[in-house]
Amino acid sequence: MNKTIFSAMMLVAVTGNAMTITGDYIVYECPYCGAKAHEAELGSYNTFGATFWSDFFRIAPMAPSQDVVSRCWKCKKAFCKWSAKSTTVSREFITSNRMDNPYITWTGDYLAVKEVLVAEMRKADPDDELDLRMRLLWAANHKDRKAFVEQRSDKKITEKEVPAAERRENLQRLSSMTNMPPMLKVEILREMGNFKEAKAVLTAFKKAHPEEYKECEKKFKKLEAQIEAKNSKVFVW
Numbered sequence: 710m711n712k713t714i715f716s717a718m719m720l721v722a723v724t725g726n727a728m729t730i731t732g733d734y735i736v737y738e739c740p741y742c743g744a745k746a747h748e749a750e751l752g753s754y755n756t757f758g759a760t761f762w763s764d765f766f767r768i769a770p771m772a773p774s775q776d777v778v779s780r781c782w783k784c785k786k787a788f789c790k791w792s793a794k795s796t797t798v799s800r801e802f803i804t805s806n807r808m809d810n811p812y813i814t815w816t817g818d819y820l821a822v823k824e825v826l827v828a829e830m831r832k833a834d835p836d837d838e839l840d841l842r843m844r845l846l847w848a849a850n851h852k853d854r855k856a857f858v859e860q861r862s863d864k865k866i867t868e869k870e871v872p873a874a875e876r877r878e879n880l881q882r883l884s885s886m887t888n889m890p891p892m893l894k895v896e897i898l899r900e901m902g903n904f905k906e907a908k909a910v911l912t913a914f915k916k917a918h919p920e921e922y923k924e925c926e927k928k929f930k931k932l933e934a935q936i937e938a939k940n941s942k943v944f945v946w
């Protein structure tokens with residue numbers, strides 16, 4: 710389930726295509742106290758009014774949050790949704806059973822749920838690891854999108870800053886992973902300040918896959934401009 714969701718998110722990030730919600734809900738059970746919470750199942754989602762960043766992070770007001778780690782509304786403990794017991798139910802079920810908590814929630818503070826993410830990463834396969842590491846990268850990059858977010862919406866980024874060494878280590882591991890879209894690979898190298906390598910990967914991709922490059926040409930060009938400017942900070946597409 711998670712992999713499909715992440716691939717879908719990747720696709721949206723790269724192509725900007727809008728998607729839709731399935732109409733079903735996933736009910737999660739807290740592994741500590743058994744309290745249930747639910748969220749809309751992400752077959753796809755509405756990206757109306759969404760903002761996309763170069764690290765594939767997005768804020769989409771019409772889309773469910775889809776955080777991997779949730780904090781139980783009842784016992785307040787954090788747990789990974791992938792490892793929690795879950796069932797898919799219809800919208801009618803949610804309405805007729807009057808679910809205690811409308812939506813599964815997370816404060817979005819990476820440092821507060823770090824242990825859960827690290828434990829999950831240990832048992833993850835490469836695709837799941839990529840997914841989890843992307844969450845860490847997003848959290849680490851929030852400091853650079855804070856002003857933008859707070860200026861344009863009522864949302865606040867309350868996340869504590871991820872230590873630079875931790876961000877660096879994560880980027881290094883990400884740069885050695887092969888299971889990601891080329892655009893993300895270029896972005897990771899750029900964020901590491903490896904501008905030469907980032908440019909080389911971009912150029913090689915353009916040469917080897919001209920059609921795919923053409924499809925996302927605007928984004929690739931923006932990325933290239935940032936590489937040329939030797940800017941390693943995250944930016945809005």
Ligand SMILES: [Zn+2]
Binds near residue numbers: 784
């Ligand atoms: Zn609980």
